[in-house]
Amino acid sequence: MRIRIHAFRVILATNQGPYGATALFDGGLNVIRAENTSGKSALINGMLYALGLEILVGKRGVEATKPVLRTIGDYDGQEFNVLESSVELEVANSKGDVITIRRYIAGERDERLVEVVHGPVVTGGQGSQYKVEPFFVGIGGAAQRERGFHRFLAEFLELELPYVKRFRGEDVPLYVECVAPLMFIEQIRGWSGIQATLTQSYGIRSVARLAVEHILNLDVIENEKRRIQITEEANRIREDWRGIRESMAYIASQVGGRLMNVPTGPVLVLPDDPWIAVSADGEDVTPLADLLVAKRCLLLESSGEETSEVAGSEELEARLDSQENELLVAQAELSQLRSDIRSEEDELRKLRDRLNFIKDDIQRNNDIKRLRNFGVETGLSVVQDRCPTCNQSIQDSLVPTESMAMGVEENISFLQTEAEAIELLISAGEERLTRLEGRKAGKSKVVANLRVTIRDLRSDLLENRDLSVAAIREQVHLQEEITRLEQLRDEFEEQTGRLRHIVERWQENRAMHSELPDDYFSDDDRRKLAALSECFAKNVELFGYRSTGVSRLHISEDNYRPVCDEFEVALGVSASDTIRMIWGYTLALLQVSLSHQGNHWGVVVFDEPEQQKMRETSSDALYAEIAQMQPQDFQVIIATSASVDVTSKRLDNLPHNLLEFGEKVIRPMQH
């Protein structure tokens, strides 16, 4: 067991002097007996309030405590007004360290402040020698920040709360508020079902299941977390791969070529080396490396020419002619590329507009879902597809449609599919566009070079020099081109290296993925769940459960709730059997956690378990079942208003600790 509640005390300063109540608890079965409306629930709620768990009552802060603790109460016909009040809960952890948790209710002190006194204040008498530490509850960060009370509590009790995924934002420790509804059954709402006081998700995915998994210390939490981590790493790898592939494709477009042998997604083995295919003049495809070799040869040849005789004017004429032809062709190609680019851009713009519209429409559809809720709350007929005037069913559309209109949910998933398709089209279009831009850049360069060459040839012809300017310029261009290509080649090789590294990461990731257990539950998990099923069935049978055959009851592997022939039993059983189920389930969790090293705190609180005119024999069985457990392992606190006679008869021969409060729990305190 992780927590042992030693004592609880309520202290009120009133206009009639000090009032209060003290309850001392032992291990095993504790019974608080008092008459109806005597203030038992003030005690139980006060304990939850001290632990910062008042949300189980459905309210936050002092609102959750009973009025007698903060406004007006009466004792022996005398009314008193509460001026200041606080609660003190003295608890020990498994190592035997004792703290007293003090939280204020009425008065000047902030309700979000919790004081932790490192000593037994209630049982050991007031002592100023103990260290007092302030913490906060009830505001964001109580579970994580250093001064958060729940973080302190989790550390003190060694709760080992798992870090869990939220719908958005970072991981958080499973909040104690999520676990507590399985151990603290509060009177007003706690008896309406299993985990009935877990009314919100706190943004945590499948929070109800996680709470049970945590209490039973199932391996699935760890496995599920690993599964998510591996998936996230896989997504990061895909992202990195895409980035590198894009920059490789960009390099390829810079040299006017296309990227080859790089798959769109990560692979375990790169089948062949990535390379850049350059289509020289749109004809044969050569690798970038070959192109470099060819350029270097050209450079060698032309530097040979330089020293030789300057070409004759006839030869110059012929070259000029061919260069001018080449220029014409190149210009035509360039203008074709320009118009291709324009239409590609047009297409992309249209697609992006459509995508924006779809995204807006998805947003609006989501809004409509909320609006419908508001509409239902306001009592509108239209949102329930009913005509407000004649109450006949109407279409959920302002225009008459020939066939049925899609439901909002269906419409959203339809739009999402469309959006995904368009995003694919856009990314393909963008890729095409970069390729075209690359080719355009290359072609412009060719055109510019040709123009310069033609000019040089013309002036060579006119001036009849010894040295051909055209030849020299051509050499310079070639030299520049070679340097540029070499640089790009080096960059490309660097990226290829990074790609190989990703391949390694991907291999690792896939290996880890394959090591995940195929079966969701581990063998240990199955043993625990089987024990829970068995224990639960045994308990409810003891408690006199009648609604369905007990042999058909077991615990569902989907949500860990009791099912009968695969149907959740919460519905359709008699009211008193629902109560028996909650007894049986809550105790079974404690018992299985004790026998199978679970994370149960070792404490269960039942506030008025005898609901729904429970048969006496059932209650007898509940008390007997609790009393037969090893008292050093756990603590069960029952608050009851059963009569003195019934209670004492029931507890006869059972080891127990009875706290008898009679007519009033809150009484004047003696000095």
Added chain:
Amino acid sequence: MKAIDFPFQAISTLTFSPRPQPLPASLRPVYRIALIALVLKTNCRSNTASLLKLQFFNWILKSPGLQGLIEGRLATQSIFTLELIHLDPMVNLALKYAFADNLISVTGNSKYKLTEKGHEFADRILQDEQPVLSKERQLLERIGQRVSEVRLRNELL
């Protein structure tokens, strides 16, 4: 495009069944009703508006491309004419629903007024912790009460 070889011989009967059609969100009654309630709540004196005004706001809300221009014009003399504004029969239809559902009432001079229930509905939207209809709400709040009935009549009619 390549023709697909379809095994027609193997098929004896063909069944056609209607599939539900997708529908733009702006054609859902509750979306328009919510916008009408919001306009009456945020942009109208004593939460009452003429049909003309509701049509005008519908036009702004529906034209994301024009919103910047229209908003700019609101500060100065506007250039809007009735011909320019798209009068949308869906607004009238939505008004019918809203009236039947007791969200709005019709006043003596044929204007539409937000009822108690309408206020409740609008408040739920405005107080939503998730920003439902956030773009629409922002636009309406920016415009505020600048478009008065008198001004609309003077400039449009």
